[in-house]
Amino acid sequence: MPYNTKSFSQYLDDHRERFLDEFGQFIGQISVAADKRGIPAMADLVVERFRQLGAEVTPYPTPGSPIVYAEIGPEDAGRTLLIYNHYDVQPEDPVELWDSDPFEMVIRDGLIYGRGTSDDKGELLSRIQAVEAWLKTQGDLPVRIKWVVEGEEEIGSVHLNAWVSEHADMLTADGILWEGGGYDEKKRPIMGMGCKGIAYFELRCKGANQDLHSSYAPLVPNPAWRLVWALSTLKDPNENIILDGYMAHVAPLTEEEWDAIDAFPMEFEAMRARWGLDQWLNGVTDHDARRRYLSMPTITICGFESGYTGQGSKTVLPAEAMVKLDFRLVHNVTPQLAQDLLRKHLDRRGFTDISITFLGGEGPAKSPMDSLPARAALAAGRDTWDKDPVIMPWFAGSGPMHSLSTVLDIPVIFAGATWHPNARMHSPNENILVKDYFDSMRFTAAFITRFAADKA
Amino acid sequence: MPYNTKSFSQYLDDHRERFLDEFGQFIGQISVAADKRGIPAMADLVVERFRQLGAEVTPYPTPGSPIVYAEIGPEDAGRTLLIYNHYDVQPEDPVELWDSDPFEMVIRDGLIYGRGTSDDKGELLSRIQAVEAWLKTQGDLPVRIKWVVEGEEEIGSVHLNAWVSEHADMLTADGILWEGGGYDEKKRPIMGMGCKGIAYFELRCKGANQDLHSSYAPLVPNPAWRLVWALSTLKDPNENIILDGYMAHVAPLTEEEWDAIDAFPMEFEAMRARWGLDQWLNGVTDHDARRRYLSMPTITICGFESGYTGQGSKTVLPAEAMVKLDFRLVHNVTPQLAQDLLRKHLDRRGFTDISITFLGGEGPAKSPMDSLPARAALAAGRDTWDKDPVIMPWFAGSGPMHSLSTVLDIPVIFAGATWHPNARMHSPNENILVKDYFDSMRFTAAFITRFAADKA
Numbered sequence: 045m046p047y048n049t050k051s052f053s054q055y056l057d058d059h060r061e062r063f064l065d066e067f068g069q070f071i072g073q074i075s076v077a078a079d080k081r082g083i084p085a086m087a088d089l090v091v092e093r094f095r096q097l098g099a100e101v102t103p104y105p106t107p108g109s110p111i112v113y114a115e116i117g118p119e120d121a122g123r124t125l126l127i128y129n130h131y132d133v134q135p136e137d138p139v140e141l142w143d144s145d146p147f148e149m150v151i152r153d154g155l156i157y158g159r160g161t162s163d164d165k166g167e168l169l170s171r172i173q174a175v176e177a178w179l180k181t182q183g184d185l186p187v188r189i190k191w192v193v194e195g196e197e198e199i200g201s202v203h204l205n206a207w208v209s210e211h212a213d214m215l216t217a218d219g220i221l222w223e224g225g226g227y228d229e230k231k232r233p234i235m236g237m238g239c240k241g242i243a244y245f246e247l248r249c250k251g252a253n254q255d256l257h258s259s260y261a262p263l264v265p266n267p268a269w270r271l272v273w274a275l276s277t278l279k280d281p282n283e284n285i286i287l288d289g290y291m292a293h294v295a296p297l298t299e300e301e302w303d304a305i306d307a308f309p310m311e312f313e314a315m316r317a318r319w320g321l322d323q324w325l326n327g328v329t330d331h332d333a334r335r336r337y338l339s340m341p342t343i344t345i346c347g348f349e350s351g352y353t354g355q356g357s358k359t360v361l362p363a364e365a366m367v368k369l370d371f372r373l374v375h376n377v378t379p380q381l382a383q384d385l386l387r388k389h390l391d392r393r394g395f396t397d398i399s400i401t402f403l404g405g406e407g408p409a410k411s412p413m414d415s416l417p418a419r420a421a422l423a424a425g426r427d428t429w430d431k432d433p434v435i436m437p438w439f440a441g442s443g444p445m446h447s448l449s450t451v452l453d454i455p456v457i458f459a460g461a462t463w464h465p466n467a468r469m470h471s472p473n474e475n476i477l478v479k480d481y482f483d484s485m486r487f488t489a490a491f492i493t494r495f496a497a498d499k500a
Numbered sequence: 501m502p503y504n505t506k507s508f509s510q511y512l513d514d515h516r517e518r519f520l521d522e523f524g525q526f527i528g529q530i531s532v533a534a535d536k537r538g539i540p541a542m543a544d545l546v547v548e549r550f551r552q553l554g555a556e557v558t559p560y561p562t563p564g565s566p567i568v569y570a571e572i573g574p575e576d577a578g579r580t581l582l583i584y585n586h587y588d589v590q591p592e593d594p595v596e597l598w599d600s601d602p603f604e605m606v607i608r609d610g611l612i613y614g615r616g617t618s619d620d621k622g623e624l625l626s627r628i629q630a631v632e633a634w635l636k637t638q639g640d641l642p643v644r645i646k647w648v649v650e651g652e653e654e655i656g657s658v659h660l661n662a663w664v665s666e667h668a669d670m671l672t673a674d675g676i677l678w679e680g681g682g683y684d685e686k687k688r689p690i691m692g693m694g695c696k697g698i699a700y701f702e703l704r705c706k707g708a709n710q711d712l713h714s715s716y717a718p719l720v721p722n723p724a725w726r727l728v729w730a731l732s733t734l735k736d737p738n739e740n741i742i743l744d745g746y747m748a749h750v751a752p753l754t755e756e757e758w759d760a761i762d763a764f765p766m767e768f769e770a771m772r773a774r775w776g777l778d779q780w781l782n783g784v785t786d787h788d789a790r791r792r793y794l795s796m797p798t799i800t801i802c803g804f805e806s807g808y809t810g811q812g813s814k815t816v817l818p819a820e821a822m823v824k825l826d827f828r829l830v831h832n833v834t835p836q837l838a839q840d841l842l843r844k845h846l847d848r849r850g851f852t853d854i855s856i857t858f859l860g861g862e863g864p865a866k867s868p869m870d871s872l873p874a875r876a877a878l879a880a881g882r883d884t885w886d887k888d889p890v891i892m893p894w895f896a897g898s899g900p901m902h903s904l905s906t907v908l909d910i911p912v913i914f915a916g917a918t919w920h921p922n923a924r925m926h927s928p929n930e931n932i933l934v935k936d937y938f939d940s941m942r943f944t945a946a947f948i949t950r951f952a953a954d955k956a
Contacts, residue, residue, distance in 0.1 A: 078812030135814055138711075199813045240715070244813040253776035255594075257926045258826050259696070259897040261798035262739075263771075263780050263789055268801035269735065276732035279725065281850075283718075315719075320709035324719050336718035344717040345724035346807050346816050352824060353805035356534030357655045357700040357859040358591055359826050359898075360802050360926055368808060370714050370815050394737075403813040441715040442815075470713045470816055 046427060046493035049486070051181040056482050063173050064151070066093070067481070070131075070165045071149040071158035077132035077199045083109045090131050090193055093169070097176055099191070104211075106203035109195025113211075116175065117185035124188045125417075125495055126217035128448060129168035130197035133160035134470045141472035157475045162467040164223045166476050167484060168193060170462070174488035182489075186496035190217055192448065197223075200244050200404015201444035208447045219417030220449055220456040221491060224439060226463025227480070229311030233429055233487075235421045235459035237413055238438030239445050241373030243382040243405035244346075247271060248366050249398045255351070258359040265397075267365035268350035274395045275367065278386075279343050283326055287343070288389040290382070294341055295375040304413070304437040305338045306331070311465070318466065337440050342372040371405075372442060379405035409445035410438060415455030419498055424490035425459060428483060433459065460487030502883065502949035505942070507637040512938050519629050520607070522549070523937070526587075526621045527605040527614035533588035533655045539565045542587050546649055549625070553632055555647070560667075562659035565651025569667075572631065573641035580644040581873075581951055582673035584904060585624035586653035589616035590926045597928035611931045618923040618932045620679045624649060626918070626937055630944035638945075642952035646673055648904065653679075656700050656860015657900035664903045675873030676905055676912040677947060680895060682919025683936070685767025689885055689943075691877045691915035693869055694894030695901050697829030699838040699861035700802075703727060704822050705854045711807070714815040721853075723821035724806035730851045731823065734842075735799050739782055743799070744845045746838070750797055751831040760869070760893040761794045762787070767921070774922065793896050798828040827861075828898060835861035865901035866894055871911030875954055880946035881915060884939060889915065916943030 056063070073089055074082035087103055087110040094101035099116035109132060136146035136159050144150045146159040156166070178185060192215070194204050208215065225234045249267035256264055278287045285291055297305075312330040316322070324333045346369065351362030371382045383402055390398055411418070413435070425433035439458060449456035462476040462484050463469060512519070531542035543559055543566040550557035555572035565588060592602035592615050600606045602615040612622070634641060648671070650660050664671065681690045705723035712720055734743045741747055753761075768786040772778070780789045802825065807818030827838045839858055846854055867874070869891070881889035895914060905912035918932040918940050919925060 078808075078814055079810060134816075135808065135810060137808070137810065198815070242815065244815065246813075254924070255927045256775065257897060258798070258800040258802060259828060259895075260793070261800040261828065262792035262796040262896075264775065264777065265781050266801055268804050269731075272728050272731045272801065272804075273737045275725075275728045281729045319712065319720065321720065325721050333719050337716070340718040342714070342717035344714040344815075344817055345722055345728065345821075346714060346814060346818070347809040348724050348728075348804050348806045348821065349809035350801065351803035352534075352591065352593070353803040353822065354534060354591055354593065357702075357824065357826070358534055358802060358926070359654070359698070359700065359800075360590075361800055362802070365804065366809065368813065370813070372715060372717065439715075440718075441713060468710070470814070471711050 046497060047182055047489055052177055052489055055177040055181050056485055067156070067166065067169055068149040070169050071160055072147055074147050075132050075195065076135050077109060077196045078135050083132065083195050086131050087112055087195055093172055097172055098179070104207060106207060108203045111195070111204065111207050112193040114191040115189065117188040119188055121186060121188045121496070123496055124190060124217040125492070126215065126220040126448065126454060127171060127189060127191045128220060129171065129223050130164050130194050131168060132195040132198050133163065133165070134198050138472060143473055151478060154478050155475045156478055156481060157473060159474055161476045162463050162474050163469045164197065166462045166481055167223055170481050170484040171488045174485035177485060178489055178492065185492065187492055190215060197443060200242060201406055201447065202404040204444045205447045208451060212452060215448070215452055217454050219415065219420070219495060220454050221417060222443065222445060222456050222458040223461065224441065224443065224463065225458040225461040226467070228309060228434060229314045229465050232309070232431065233425050233433040233459070234436050235425060235433040235457060236436035236439050237418060237457060238410035239408065240438065240440055240442050241377065241379065241406050241408035241446060242442035243371040243373060243379035244403040245369045245383065245386070246366060246401045246403055247369060247398050248364065250364050252363050255363045256361040258361045261361055264361060266361055268362055270395065270397060271365045271367050274390055274398055275345070277389070277393060285341060285343055287385055288392065290385050293377050293381060297339055301437060304435065305335055308334065308338070308436050309434055310334050314465065338437065339374060341374045341377060344370045346370050373408050375408050375410070378407045406442065406444045407446035407450065409449050409456065411449060411455040411457070416498055417455055417457035417495065420491055420494040421457045421459035423494040424487055427490040428487045460484055460491060502953060503638055503945055508633055508945055511633040511637050512941055523612070523622065523625055524605040526625050527616055528603055530603050531588050531651065532591050533565060533652045534591050539588065539651050543568055543651055546587050549628055553628055554635070560663060562663060564659045567651070567660065567663050568649040570647040571645065573644040575644055577642060577644045577952070579952055580646060580673040581948070582646045582648065582671065582676045582904065582910060583627060584648050584676060585627065585679045586620050586650045587624060588651040588654050589619065589621070590654050594928060599929055607934065610934050612934055612937060613929060613931045615930055618919050618930050619925045620653065622918045622932050622937055623679055623940060626940040627944045630941035633941060634945055634948065641948065643948055646671065653899065656698060657862055657903065658860040660900045661903045664907060668908060671904070671908055673910050675871065675876070675951060676910050677873060678899065678901060678912050678914040679917065680897065680899065680919065681914040681917040682923070684765060684890060685770045685921050688765070688887065689881050689889040689915070690892050691881060691889040691913060692892035692895050693874060693913060694866035695864065696894065696896055696898050697833065697835065697862050697864035697902060698898035699827040699829060699835035700859040701825045701839065701842065702822060702857045702859055703825060703854050704820065706820050708819050711819045712817040714817045717817055720817060722817055724818055726851065726853060727821045727823050730846055730854055731801070733845070733849060741797060741799060743841055744848065746841050749833050749837060753795055757893060760891065761791055764790065764794070764892050765890055766790050770921065794893065795830060797830045797833060800826045802826050829864050831864050831866070834863045862898065862900045863902035863906065865905050865912065867905060867911040867913070872954055873911055873913035873951065876947055876950040877913045877915035879950040880943055883946040884943045916940055916947060
């Protein structure tokens with residue numbers, strides 16, 4: 045074993061209550077990037093925790109949420125590890141479906157509930173606590189750690205790109221340990237080397253300057269119908285994207301990449317059971333479902349609102365309609381390309397009355413499967429769980445890996461995270477296992493060691 | 501002049517403050533049929549007001565709102581007039597766009613503001629107050645009046661049909677004075693002999709049993725997309741209804757009917773200016789706009805809701821989506837026919853996962869243009885305003901005329917109402933003119949006289 049696991053684990057046991065108390069403080073501090081609730085206070089909490097750790101920490105203001113940047117470990121350590129996490133969370137609604145207050149940490153039956161437990165406060169704090177435990181039980185860190193903790197991941201990391209460009213010199217590193225990943229249905233740890241990109245748009249259409257009685261429908265444009273017609277030209281009922289020119293930009297995958305996808309284990313039956321589904325979308329086989337999950341670009345209606353949506357009926361011709369769309373991007377589609385194609389597509393069909401607002405996004409990312417952080421994660425995974433992690437060639441979700449990994453040309457890995465298949469990330473009753481919270485600390489310690497010692 | 505207008509008007513002047521106070525009580529009592537707020541209390545208020553008038557009044561319970569039925573006037577009067585009004589109102593949202601509390605009557609610059617001022621509490625109460633003024637200044641009523649005041653007009657009069665069938669014997673009459681109508685842009689009073697029908701549906705679709713992270717979009721059905729695709733098969737972007745078989749049921753109009761439509765004056769330019777529109781839907785001429793307004797069947801998206809609709813972005817794959825649709829019906833389409841065709845249309849395209857809930861409706865209605873109530877309204881209009889009312893062959897809105905007029909075979913008229921082109925009916929800041937409130941009483945008195953005395 046590459047570090048003294050006994051003293052390390054003893055420290056986790058001795059400080060278990062305090063570590064969980066600190067986690068409760070992190071969950072208790074609302075930090076919803078979508079409507080900016082609690083963001084400054086949460087950034088302060090993160091800064092303070094890094095100070096307690098003994099890190100050099102700087103909160104960088106942005107036009108949105110501050111980016112908290114911390115460095116710790118010997119400057120002459122030889123290798124530098126960049127860690128990425130985020131302190132913002134998804135909105136809590138529909139709040140009525142939570143069994144307890146989303147912003148109060150509750151431990152029940154070995155699970156820790158609260159918004160942000162899985163995504164991403166648990167991982168952020170457990171890694172900080174892991175470094176504390178390391179320093180108290182192992183001595184100096186064997187690597188210099190640079191930590192980027194942003195507060196806008198859930199709204200597309202809208203200010204990270206610019207910040208990274210501005211501070212590229214400061215951010216040099218030999219590898220990046222990313223957020224996310226977790227465990228699969230059979231409790232195998234997951235690691236991976238990239239992610240899809242994302243572009244999030246809000247489309248709006250206006251009709252008359254006021255809601256009207258619906259008897260005027262023959263005379264006055266209905267913005268809800270306008271959006272319905274426009275949307276129906278983007279994707280057909282068989283789920284094919286028919287946005288003009290879009291699919292031509294999608295890079296084909298190599299045979300190796302398809303093989304890596306096919307080898308990735310997914311517990312399809314359990315997923316369907318958990319979500320109450322008889323079959324996958326379009327009735328595809330599990331084999332094809334996996335390929336679609338990891339390779340398919342998507343356009344998702346995340347929200348639609350117009351007119352009267354309360355109980356019963358109201359005969360109203362709405363003055364406005366709004367739809368929120370997210371595009372999950374695969375190589376070589378960027379948010380800018382998606383927006384340009386969408387605008388042209390709508391204009392070509394006369395939907396010039398529909399406005400498009402870009403609410404954030406980032407390109408897709410891919411790192412080689414045998415990079416330094418990949419080798420370290422594989423070894424650290426074996427150290428921590430005594431089994432091989434499963435390899436996900438890239439994550440079907442999105443994150444700003446592109447900004448740090450692709451732009452700065454540093455290999456990236458995600459591994460050691462606390463997510464599990466019933467974690468209800470982005471949904472009511474988000475949770476992680478208490479056990480996984482502390483295993484994340486063990487993985488972090490092992491990863492630091494392997495990353496420092498790797499000889500390949 | 502057919503009645504003593506001097507003593508009648510003097511009574512209105514003497515009791516002006518009390519009459520407006522009573523109106524304030526009616527507006528102040530919330531009575532939103534869509535979510536049932538305040539309905540029983542409002543029904544009680546109406547019953548009490550009829551008692552004060554000296555009417556025999558009975559509140560009939562229904563599975564929804566009570567129907568208040570009142571009779572007043574000599575049983576041997578020779579002629580019987582049925583009056584229809586309703587005490588329920590539209591929901592007040594978007595409440596933030598009101599300049600004052602929707603449920604507090606506010607008088608400002610000669611206008612009376614509040615939810616229900618125009619639709620339909622002003623008309624209901626001013627007619628009651630008119631009968632009071634008549635009894636105090638003219639003696640016995642020259643007609644027997646039967647008054648049907650329901651509390652579910654705004655949600656499609658869901659229980660009126662059954663109640664009318666049950667009490668058909670009680671409801672015999674020589675003519676019906678309906679609610680609605682009002683003034684056009686040039687302050688000419690409007691009268692008419694029918695209305696379009698309506699069918700209000702809520703369509704719902706469900707995907708997974710919970711909101712999911714949108715990265716699962718390649719695997720899991722998105723109910724918002726399902727509704728978008730289904731809706732786009734009902735009406736094309738040129739506003740043509742393409743619901744299978746629907747248009748074949750629409751009765752063509754006679755040349756006389758087209759002439760009546762073409763003769764109906766509408767102040768199109770003022771309407772466009774008020775609503776902030778450069779042109780009518782599809783860019784049609786004013787001549788065609790009038791024809792479309794009065795003759796076209798419509799399918800209106802009144803509301804659409806799915807997923808996250810708050811500020812900023814949330815990358816969610818929604819578990820549910822809901823759309824509210826109203827069909828404005830023309831001859832010979834009934835709500836049942838519309839529902840049957842819609843169900844078959846969706847099923848035929850594989851949208852069996854979309855449920856349809858009928859939230860209320862009624863067939864269209866038409867009465868002859870020279871009936872007893874039509875003659876009385878024309879004469880009473882001249883009596884009251886010293887000018888000819890404009891004739892709207894039928895109302896582009898809807899109401900349960902079908903239940904009373906068509907089913908009971910009693911000619912119907914709407915006339916003498918308080919609506920005006922900036923009344924913002926169904927919208928924030930609903931209002932009527934103070935003057936029109938009292939003119940409604942004068943019209944009611946004149947109409948009663950003309951209805952009783954008509955010799956044709």
